[in-house]
Amino acid sequence: MKQRIETLLRHMDQQHMESILITSPANVYYITNYFTDPHERLVAVYIRKHEDPILVLPAMEKADAKNAGWKHSIISYQDHENPWEMLSKVIKQNETIPKTIGVEFNHFTLDRQTILQQILPQTEIRQAEALLAQLRLIKNEYEYKRLKTAAELADFGIKTGFEAIKEGITELEIVAKIEFELKKQGVQAMSFSTIVLSGTKTASPHGNPSLKKIAKGDLVLFDLGVVYEGYCSDITRTVAFKSITKEQDRIYNNVLHAQQKTIESAKAGVAVGKLDQVARNAINSNGYGDYFTHRIGHGLGIQTHEYPSMHSDNTLPLQENMCFTVEPGIYVPNIGGVRIEDMLFIKESGPEVLTQFPKELRIVD
Numbered sequence: 001m002k003q004r005i006e007t008l009l010r011h012m013d014q015q016h017m018e019s020i021l022i023t024s025p026a027n028v029y030y031i032t033n034y035f036t037d038p039h040e041r042l043v044a045v046y047i048r049k050h051e052d053p054i055l056v057l058p059a060m061e062k063a064d065a066k067n068a069g070w071k072h073s074i075i076s077y078q079d080h081e082n083p084w085e086m087l088s089k090v091i092k093q094n095e096t097i098p099k100t101i102g103v104e105f106n107h108f109t110l111d112r113q114t115i116l117q118q119i120l121p122q123t124e125i126r127q128a129e130a131l132l133a134q135l136r137l138i139k140n141e142y143e144y145k146r147l148k149t150a151a152e153l154a155d156f157g158i159k160t161g162f163e164a165i166k167e168g169i170t171e172l173e174i175v176a177k178i179e180f181e182l183k184k185q186g187v188q189a190m191s192f193s194t195i196v197l198s199g200t201k202t203a204s205p206h207g208n209p210s211l212k213k214i215a216k217g218d219l220v221l222f223d224l225g226v227v228y229e230g231y232c233s234d235i236t237r238t239v240a241f242k243s244i245t246k247e248q249d250r251i252y253n254n255v256l257h258a259q260q261k262t263i264e265s266a267k268a269g270v271a272v273g274k275l276d277q278v279a280r281n282a283i284n285s286n287g288y289g290d291y292f293t294h295r296i297g298h299g300l301g302i303q304t305h306e307y308p309s310m311h312s313d314n315t316l317p318l319q320e321n322m323c324f325t326v327e328p329g330i331y332v333p334n335i336g337g338v339r340i341e342d343m344l345f346i347k348e349s350g351p352e353v354l355t356q357f358p359k360e361l362r363i364v365d
Contacts, residue, residue, distance in 0.1 A: 102128030150233035236341030
């Protein structure tokens with residue numbers, strides 16, 4: 001925690017950002033080791049050089065934050081109190097008011113920006129999300145171990161889903177079985193809503209599970225992840241039930257080949273966009289380019305989707321200790337879709353694939 005605050009202050013100094021107010025739950029957790037879903041209430045961390053960091057949170061959460069390891073100042077408030085007024089008083093106790101303050105524009109509401117400008121009318125409000133994203137980009141050993149365990153639990157979730165497939169079971173019943181078994185393993189939360197799709201529904205990359213029953217000849221697509229000690233996993237596998245058509249077989253093996261080629265290309269120094277291009281070229285070469293409708297992947301850590309976005313125009317070079325997904329897919333209306341997704345962690349020796357569940361074409365009986 002101390003090291004992260006010190007690193008944040010160095011980055012702020014480089015960008016001439018005198019202070020910062022962090023409000024998104026993920027970034028609050030990154031800095032404080034305390035995660036909470038505050039709903040409409042304000043939870044924030046105020047940081048300024050040469051001052052003790054301040055955590056603002058509801059009074060009912062004060063003990064939990066301390067138990068999580070926060071040893072700096074706390075402003076706790078009851079529901080009838082105004083936390084902005086309390087924060088304003090503390091900031092204005094100092095001889096100088098900060099000339100600049102960073103906030104997360106992608107999280108900070110217009111209402112809160114208006115309030116902040118009212119209590120600090122002479123302070124310039126700056127964007128801080130890019131700075132915070134850069135801090136979280138490179139994982140340390142602590143984060144690596146948690147991501148690896150989260151990946152192992154995701155593998156278990158896929159195994160459970162595959163074993164649950166049978167004639168007549170519904171997509172939602174399989175979702176329930178997966179999440180029930182993961183709860184028994186100690187998983188408190190999924191990292192996103194579990195996806196189980198079958199038949200032609202698999203042609204929708206982010207479709208919604210329903211009471212549709214699994215039938216012979218269906219492709220069944222699973223996309224799931226868990227949260228383990230604050231860190232997320234994400235895996236996708238596609239399987240055939242009882243039989244598969246020649247075109248579905250061709251689609252599957254095209255996706256698998258594209259993913260394998262992409263993983264082989266994932267080395268430190270290679271541009272992020274190159275990975276998307278490798279997968280896209282492999283899929284284009286087999287005539288399915290129009291059916292690969294999303295980027296190759298995304299960063300992964302405290303959040304399921306975090307920096308960087310792994311699209312074809314991203315020139316950011318891969319670096320050691322980055323974690324991200326590689327998930328090519330082909331989605332053909334009225335036929336079905338296939339996506340194969342793994343978590344990668346960049347090591348000096350090359351990419352380590354954290355999710356290990358087998359991905360060669362399987363036909364479940």
